[in-house]
Amino acid sequence: MPWFFAPAGPHDGYENFGVVPSDANSVGSVKIIEGALLTVGLKGGAGLAISMSVATIALNVPRLEKPGPGGSRLLKLSATKAGTCQLIAKTADGATAATLDIVVVAAQKSVNSPKLTLSPLGKLSMADANKWIKDVEASVKLVSENPVGKIVLKYVPDVVVIPDFVDTTCNASSLVVQRPTTSEGTSSVGRTVQFSPSLCNGTGAGDRPDEGLVHELIHQVEDNCSEYKNVPDPANRPTPGFEFDGSDFMTITITNLYSSSYQRPLRKDHASYARLPQSYASNEAKYFTDFRGNFVSLNRRLSAFYRDLIFVEVPWDPFQEIRP
Numbered sequence: 001m002p003w004f005f006a007p008a009g010p011h012d013g014y015e016n017f018g019v020v021p022s023d024a025n026s027v028g029s030v031k032i033i034e035g036a037l038l039t040v041g042l043k044g045g046a047g048l049a050i051s052m053s054v055a056t057i058a059l060n061v062p063r064l065e066k067p068g069p070g071g072s073r074l075l076k077l078s079a080t081k082a083g084t085c086q087l088i089a090k091t092a093d094g095a096t097a098a099t100l101d102i103v104v105v106a107a108q109k110s111v112n113s114p115k116l117t118l119s120p121l122g123k124l125s126m127a128d129a130n131k132w133i134k135d136v137e138a139s140v141k142l143v144s145e146n147p148v149g150k151i152v153l154k155y156v157p158d159v160v161v162i163p164d165f166v167d168t169t170c171n172a173s174s175l176v177v178q179r180p181t182t183s184e185g186t187s188s189v190g191r192t193v194q195f196s197p198s199l200c201n202g203t204g205a206g207d208r209p210d211e212g213l214v215h216e217l218i219h220q221v222e223d224n225c226s227e228y229k230n231v232p233d234p235a236n237r238p239t240p241g242f243e244f245d246g247s248d249f250m251t252i253t254i255t256n257l258y259s260s261s262y263q264r265p266l267r268k269d270h271a272s273y274a275r276l277p278q279s280y281a282s283n284e285a286k287y288f289t290d291f292r293g294n295f296v297s298l299n300r301r302l303s304a305f306y307r308d309l310i311f312v313e314v315p316w317d318p319f320q321e322i323r324p
């Protein structure tokens with residue numbers, strides 16, 4: 001008698017794997033998070049065919065020719081959309097031999113901010129997806145408790161946070177995509193932040209995981225604006241001075257306000273995680289004056305956001321130089 005089984009897994013807030021009775025044809029249901037991977041076993045009965053009743057889950061490994069230990073075969077499933085579906089094993093004559101109901105739970109809203117949806121997507125194992133969600137929630141919590149983080153969350157539009165599959169060192173990215181206009185004439189903006197907290201260790205200035213997250217959320221507040229200018233730094237780096245790559249003056253500067261509130265070192269520029277020279281770390285007026293053009297740029301585009309940053313109470317705040 002064939003049957004499906006799904007391995008037991010961690011249960012840290014999300015139900016990953018159902019416990020499947022080993023002596024039944026019909027084996028109940030398992031729950032997984034949208035976008036995650038699930039490995040399901042099918043035991044017994046050579047020549048069984050597998051089908052899915054609803055295409056909310058994609059079969060990553062449709063071929064079943066190679067039996068594993070004990071005659072079982074493993075199916076790798078990728079949950080592509082929230083919903084329910086049924087995995088059915090059929091015998092050669094088309095009769096149903098075993099069924100497994102699968103519930104795909106929608107990507108989760110962050111418990112620490114309704115603006116952020118956490119989606120581990122389909123490239124992480126279930127255990128890794130759960131660890132990622134836990135780590136991201138820890139960063140969102142720190143952002144939500146910080147006076148500057150609160151302002152960033154106030155102005156950030158709804159964003160989907162996904163793991164960073166590209167980088168192996170501390171990096172993250174912010175994507176803002178204008179979706180095509182539909183036949184009904186509606187258009188929308190897709191916003192995604194790629195972020196893997198485990199890649200950041202906090203040894204440099206501005207590279208603690210929560211600092212990386214608030215940095216990317218500032219990009220989202222700014223719609224990935226890219227009009228900032230580099231600034232000469234004759235004392236520390238004559239050429240090319242402070243590097244902002246067009247897009248990364250306010251991400252660095254506002255994250256520095258954030259970091260100062262957590263007694264973390266301040267970051268110099270976008271070239272590395274080096275510290276801001278003491279001549280600026282201890283003199284916000286000089287910072288504001290030397291980088292004035294970039295402050296004016298933000299104020300022109302996002303004056304309400306800018307005004308909130310003037311009045312926030314944190315140890316390092318060059319915005320307050322124009323407090324009335």
Ligand SMILES: [Zn+2]
Nearest residue numbers: 215219248251
């Ligand atoms: Zn950036």
